[in-house]
Amino acid sequence: MSEPLAGRTAIVTGASRGIGLAAAAALHDAGANVVLTARTEEAARAAADSVGPRALGIGAHATDEDLARACVERTVEAFGSVDVLVNNAGTNPAYGPVLAQDHGRFAKTLDVNLWAPILWSRLVVDAWMGEHGGSIVNTASIGGLSVGPDLGIYHVSKAALIHLTKQLAIELAPSIRVNAVAPGVVRTKLAEALWKEHEGAVVERTPLARIGEPDDVGAAVLFLASSASSWITGETLVIDGGQMIGSGAAADALAARVEG
Template sequence: MTNSDLTGKTAIVTGASRGIGLATAQALATAGANVVLTSRKQEAADAAAAQIVGSAIGVGAHAVEEDQARACIERTLETFGSLDILVNNAGTNPAFGPLVNQDHGRFAKTMDVNLWAPLLWTGLATEAWMGAHGGSVINTASIGGLGHEAGIGMYNASKAALIYVTKQLALELSPRIRVNAVAPGVVRTKLAEALWKEHEAQVSASTALNRIGEPDDVASAIAFLASDAASWITGETMVIDGGQRLGDALQYRSGASVGV
């Protein structure tokens, strides 16, 4: 067994019906884990689980509904006997536009799904298994939580808070449970379509690695953080953005920044 092998471990990935969650479930299964994929709809969760090459089940569970989260964790333990890895991946962005134009409904939905749900699921997983046996929790944050961007301030505030919470939980749940986050840049998924679909070539060209991300790019980093290969890493937020946060790569490639 290598230290990135997850054979015998069990993972829950919330929001795994498509995108980064589905790719993460496959990466964890490929590494040997049993995987539980959640979606708001049982059929979508089942359909996603059926795509996984490996050991997987689908569970319908709205990430914010405590009863559904509790039932999902119970089903996981009944089916596979442990809960070693929790990926809090379900996310939403219903609140475009300036912060001062938001209303409480959009604020509450954003914060509930992106911030409260990871706290809820981490607490339940700790109580049901990880507190006694240890575990690894990975939260899907965003590079948006590390800076400022026009139009998505509410979403970014929720991800900034999730990065804070990741560090706080890493301390509170130490030393048995590691808690880390990933902060993806623009990834080819439905949630982020507004950020890439109409202008992919432009976004790619301005990124150091010259492309937007694919769900697998994030999934492999999550699988690493879940595994013993990351056994001395906790409270960290791993940026996975193809170099997007470095700045506009096009200026450098064109030689515009070369000094005289």
């Protein structure tokens, strides 16, 4: 079995389940040492145990700078490098119309979805990538490329993350590549309440006729993290089974209601 990331080390934030866990598993299967973070040490360790022998779980809330720095330092101490960073941690407490949100929900959404990728990117660049190079992959959303009801603040945060991806790609080139994935409707626990009762309708609006699985996104993260994408930077790869092109406004409206 090919191991394109053998000898490399990756950090995946928000990796206790769903897309983050799938991405960590894909990187591990490709030969990488993988550090999985979660809000609690217990959740991070359990996730790492499920991934494999070269996985390490570390409790580190995405926006806690001290814990993030300690995580990066521990990663370098344990494995000798940080070659890949997957900024996957995300949140959406601001459900409903944009003008109905308070500052607290706005700030939490932007802190986790936008500031945390900036924070973690700076830390890994300072600790390793600035001198040795590497790859950063941000988890955005098709919501950052479209509009729809109820998730406006979330969509704004992901649109900003897509723009940040381009900005960092320019600033960190040529030794560090920065790209993003934009998932559509993916079968995750976080999104279960939004698709479980109308899965048939979701499938009907998806040209590839199924809801996405976390592994679909994990495979895309691996591609962007590896040398297979060595001449790609500043790009956002949509992984949605064709949902954005499938049914026009109807597909966009449905995608706006579902967290990948």
